[in-house]
Amino acid sequence: MTFLELEGVRKAFGAAAVVKDFSLAVERGEFLTFLGPSGCGKTTILRMIAGFEAPTAGAIRIAGRDVTHLSASRRAIGMVFQAYALFPNMTVERNIGFGLKVAGKPAAEIAARVAEMLALIKLPDLAHRYPHQLSGGQQQRVSLARALAPNPQILLLDEPLSALDARIRVALREEIRALQRRLGVTTIFVTHDQEEALSISDRIVVMNEGAIEQAGTPSDIYNRPKTRFVASFVGTLNMLDGGVVDPASGVIRLGGTTIFARAPIAGATAGDKRTVALRPEALRLGLAGDGDNALNVVVEDVSFLGAVVRLKVRHGDESLHVDTFNVGAAAPPRQGETVTVAFSRDDVIVVDVD
Amino acid sequence: MSRGRLGAWVAVGLGAVYFLAPLVATFEFSLRMRRGEYSFDAYRAVFASGDFQSAFLYSAALALATIAVVAAIVVPTAYFVRLRLPRLAGIVEFITLLPLVIPAIVLVFGFIRLYGSSSILPLTATSLGADALLMFGYVGLGLPYMYRAVDTALQAIDARTLTEAAQSQGAGPVRILIEIILPNIRSGLLSGAFLTFAIVIGEFTMASLLDRPAFGPYLQRIGASRAYEPSALAIMAFALTWACLGLIQLVGGAPSAAAKR
Numbered sequence: 001m002t003f004l005e006l007e008g009v010r011k012a013f014g015a016a017a018v019v020k021d022f023s024l025a026v027e028r029g030e031f032l033t034f035l036g037p038s039g040c041g042k043t044t045i046l047r048m049i050a051g052f053e054a055p056t057a058g059a060i061r062i063a064g065r066d067v068t069h070l071s072a073s074r075r076a077i078g079m080v081f082q083a084y085a086l087f088p089n090m091t092v093e094r095n096i097g098f099g100l101k102v103a104g105k106p107a108a109e110i111a112a113r114v115a116e117m118l119a120l121i122k123l124p125d126l127a128h129r130y131p132h133q134l135s136g137g138q139q140q141r142v143s144l145a146r147a148l149a150p151n152p153q154i155l156l157l158d159e160p161l162s163a164l165d166a167r168i169r170v171a172l173r174e175e176i177r178a179l180q181r182r183l184g185v186t187t188i189f190v191t192h193d194q195e196e197a198l199s200i201s202d203r204i205v206v207m208n209e210g211a212i213e214q215a216g217t218p219s220d221i222y223n224r225p226k227t228r229f230v231a232s233f234v235g236t237l238n239m240l241d242g243g244v245v246d247p248a249s250g251v252i253r254l255g256g257t258t259i260f261a262r263a264p265i266a267g268a269t270a271g272d273k274r275t276v277a278l279r280p281e282a283l284r285l286g287l288a289g290d291g292d293n294a295l296n297v298v299v300e301d302v303s304f305l306g307a308v309v310r311l312k313v314r315h316g317d318e319s320l321h322v323d324t325f326n327v328g329a330a331a332p333p334r335q336g337e338t339v340t341v342a343f344s345r346d347d348v349i350v351v352d353v354d
Numbered sequence: 355m356s357r358g359r360l361g362a363w364v365a366v367g368l369g370a371v372y373f374l375a376p377l378v379a380t381f382e383f384s385l386r387m388r389r390g391e392y393s394f395d396a397y398r399a400v401f402a403s404g405d406f407q408s409a410f411l412y413s414a415a416l417a418l419a420t421i422a423v424v425a426a427i428v429v430p431t432a433y434f435v436r437l438r439l440p441r442l443a444g445i446v447e448f449i450t451l452l453p454l455v456i457p458a459i460v461l462v463f464g465f466i467r468l469y470g471s472s473s474i475l476p477l478t479a480t481s482l483g484a485d486a487l488l489m490f491g492y493v494g495l496g497l498p499y500m501y502r503a504v505d506t507a508l509q510a511i512d513a514r515t516l517t518e519a520a521q522s523q524g525a526g527p528v529r530i531l532i533e534i535i536l537p538n539i540r541s542g543l544l545s546g547a548f549l550t551f552a553i554v555i556g557e558f559t560m561a562s563l564l565d566r567p568a569f570g571p572y573l574q575r576i577g578a579s580r581a582y583e584p585s586a587l588a589i590m591a592f593a594l595t596w597a598c599l600g601l602i603q604l605v606g607g608a609p610s611a612a613a614k615r
Contacts, residue, residue, distance in 0.1 A: 052518050072521040083512065085519035089537035099523035150523065 003028035003186050004049070004154060009058035011044050011210075018044050020210040022058070026188065031180050033189045035197040035221075036207035037233070042190045044210075046156050049188065051075045062153060078147030078185075082159040084139040086131040092142050093118070093127040099150035117145035120179065137168040144176065148183065155180070155187045161196060173200050194234045198222060206230045228351045231277040238280065238320035241353070244272045252276060252350065255316030259293040261348040273353045280310070280323040282347035285339055294342045299333045313341065377592065384585035396586035400576075406587075409572035413561075416485070416568065417554035420492040421547045427493070428500045429543065433535055436508050437517060450501040453494045458559040461491060466563070484564050491560045495553055500546035507542025508535070548598040556591055 004026040011019040019041040026032050034042035047053040049060060051072030060068045067075055086095050096117050097110040105113075118124045121141040131139055140160055147155055157176070161169040177200045180187045191197050197204050198218040206213045206221060206229075214221060214230045225231035232239065242259075245251040247268040250261030254276060261276075268274060288294035297313035297320070309332050311322040322341055324332070333339050387395040400406050428450075435446050453461070469477035469487055477483035513535060520530045536543070558570035573591065577584040 050518070050522060052521070072518070073524050073526055075522075076524070077522060079519065079522040081515055081519060083515055085512070085515045087516060087519070087534055087538075088511065089534070098520070098525075102524040102529065146519075146523070156522075 001028060002026070003030075003063055004188075005059075005061040006045070006049070007059045007061070009045070009048060009055045009060065011041070011048060011053060012056045017056075018210050019048075019055075022210070022212065024205065024212070024215070026186060028186055029184045031177065031187045031189065031200065031202045033191060033197040033201040033204045034207055035191060035194060035204050035234070036213075037192055040207040041210035042192075042207050043158055045207075046158055046188060046190050049154070050077050050079050050156055076150070076153050078150070078152035078155045080140070080143050080147050080155070080157045080160045082162050084131070084136070084143045084163075086139055086143055086146070088131055091128050091130055092123070092134070095131070095142055096146045096149050098146065103150060113149055117149050120148075121145045121175075136164050137172055140164065140172060141175070144179070148179070148185070152185065155185045157187065157189045159190055159192070161191070161193075169196075176200065198234070206233065208233075223349075225277070225349060225351065228275055228277075228353070231275075231349060231351050236280055236321065237349075238278045238283075240276045240278070240315070240318050240320065242274050242276045242350075244268045244270055244274055246270060247272075250345070250348075250350075252348075254295070255318070257295055257315075259295075259348065260291075260345050261350050262345040265350050275351050275353050277349040277351055278320065278343060278347060279349075280321040283320070283322040283341045283343050285311075285322065285324060285333065286342060287340055288342035292342050292344055293348065294340050297339060297341050299335055299337045299339060302332050302335060313339070315341075377589075380585045381589050384582055384589055387582040396582035397590070400583050400586050400590070405572060409567055409569045410555075412567050413555050413557075413569035414551075416489055416492065417551045419489050420496055420554050421550050423489065424493045424496045424500045424550060425504075425543060425547065428497065428504050428546070429536070429539070430531065432501060432505045432508055433513060433531065436505070436513055447501070447505075450497045454498050458491075458495065458557070459563070461494060462560045462563045465491060465560075478564065484566060488560055488564050488566050488568070491564075492550075492554045492557065495557065495560075496546070496550035499549040499553070500543075503542040503546035503549070504539060505542075507539035510542075511535075511538045513539075545602045548602045552595045552598040555594060 002025040004024075006022055006024045009019060009022040010017060022041075022045060034045065036042050044053060048055050051067070051070060051074075055068060058068070059066055062075070087098065090098065093114045097114045100110045100113055114127070115124070118127055121144060123138060123141055123145075126134065126138065126142075131142070134142065140163075143160070160176070161173055164172065173196055176189075189197075189200065198221070201218055203215060204218055204221045205215045208229050213233075214226045216224075221230065221234055225234060228239070231237050240254050242252040242254045244265055245253050245258065247265040247270065250264055252259055252261060252265070252274060259276070265274065295315050297315045299311055300314050300319060301312040303310045303312075304326065307326055308323050309326045311324070311332065312319055313322055314320075384396050385392040385394065387393060387399070431446065435443055465487055466478060467473075469475055469483070471479040477487045516534050516538070517530055520534050525533070555569055556573075557568070558574055561568035562571045562574070573584070573587055576587060
């Protein structure tokens with residue numbers, strides 16, 4: 001059942017439209033991520049849902065109620081900011097209890113809820129500290145507890161992990177996901193970090209220039225990107241220029257080699273140009289198995305990355321990367337050597353040429 | 355000691371002599387009231403004077419009223435400009451700087467013209483009206499200092515994000531201003547207040563032309579008629595100004611939560 005609905009939402013600052021005709025339905029309890037580069041409009045949409053910006057056109061509904069013009073303070077939406085935004089003059093417990101105090105809850109109820117939240121974020125001993133006495137990770141946990149304390153209908157997280165170092169970022173994103181599952185709160189997360197989005201979300205909305213490029217599960221987005229933008233933005237991809245030979249059978253010509261896609265190429269006719277996208281980890285060295293595709297390539301460079309060996313190889317005029325596991329027994333090929341790279345039809349991603 | 359370092363110390367020494375020598379000379383002169391020996395007689399005479407007490411109390415009361423009014427104008431203005439009307443920031447800043455470029459004598463003649471006894475609002479006709487007029491004049495003088503201090507403090511705390519965080523917790527604008535913004539710009543507000551206090555206490559032109567019994571005109575009168583008391587008053591005024599600046603440092607430099615964010 002749709003809980004949050006954005007219908008034809010548009011936001012313009014002067015003549016420039018930052019969000020263009022944006023429509024989206026979010027289920028109750030879903031963890032949805034807006035993923036996109038800086039300036040793609042993802043934060044603007046979040047701010048419109050929160051009530052900090054008014055849409056130029058369109059409607060926003062929560063549980064069937066139109067909140068498009070409702071003030072932020074009356075939407076019952078919790079928000080976690082990139083810069084933590086804890087109130088510097090208040091202790092941790094006063095920060096967490098602020099929303100409950102504003103709602104006029106009795107002191108005993110506030111104290112109990114604050115204690116519950118502190119236990120939830122695993123910081124029960126820091127109730128009397130001020131924000132400046134906490135680390136970045138602790139501050140963001142408190143910010144999360146503050147947002148959750150009044151039982152919001154929706155939780156919004158605006159790049160909450162961006163200001164943290166890598167190790168804390170990974171730990172905290174797992175905590176956020178575990179908390180969200182436990183509480184079942186409908187959550188919208190904004191990030192430009194694809195790994196974060198893929199690891200945490202039920203569904204990802206990839207955005208570009210104020211519009212949705214593709215919405216789907218992390219697996220859909222990664223394995224079946226629908227546009228060249230999504231293919232290039234999510235994960236590392238080899239992009240090769242190809243010509244469609246037989247769209248019904250998924251036959252494409254790459255340089256002098258014919259390869260097969262897993263399915264017919266929708267909307268293409270013979271002779272059309274298409275981009276073939278191949279994940280580096282989908283390519284393997286060695287002869288092709290039954291029904292697999294193969295390319296003869298020349299090794300240009302070999303890089304050891306620990307568990308993975310990355311090869312840079314050349315096929316005709318185009319270079320591509322191949323990731324293979326670093327297996328001690330099998331020595332990687334040498335620079336200048338000609339090898340065969342094989343890949344399954346299922347791993348062939350065909351997208352339009354821009 | 356390197357030659358550059360020595361040069362720096364010489365420059366500092368010369369600067370210190372330039373500023374401190376007149377001060378030391380004034381202080382030394384203020385102690386010479388009793389013939390043949392040093393004493394604090396000039397200070398005693400000043401403190402014993404009823405005029406000193408009434409003039410100082412009058413200016414202090416006016417300074418407090420000025421601070422209250424200028425803060426009530428500046429804090430919401432600077433907050434809403436930063437929050438909702440950032441495009442107007444340049445214009446508001448220009449307006450707040452005007453009192454620095456318009457001489458006080460021009461302002462006070464304008465006041466007398468507008469609020470004189472023959473005008474629609476004859477504030478100068480009554481003592482209370484003239485006091486109010488002087489206070490509003492001082493509000494204008496304090497505006498550049500208070501606005502800059504408050505605006506800088508608002509910038510330091512990222513008022514917009516804190517406001518949005520409070521809004522998402524259900525708080526309305528008045529609660530946000532009182533419970534979130536004001537406590538976090540306290541040091542800026544106090545800096546502006548102390549500067550305003552120092553300006554009002556020593557102001558002469560407006561008080562004199564509006565014929566109010568303020569501290570500035572009192573200093574001038576004493577200076578014209580006595581020998582040692584003006585020096586004592588100059589030292590006291592200097593100490594008062596430095597006390598205000600010291601309080602700004604103390605309050606502004608205190609390890610406030612906002613400063614450590």
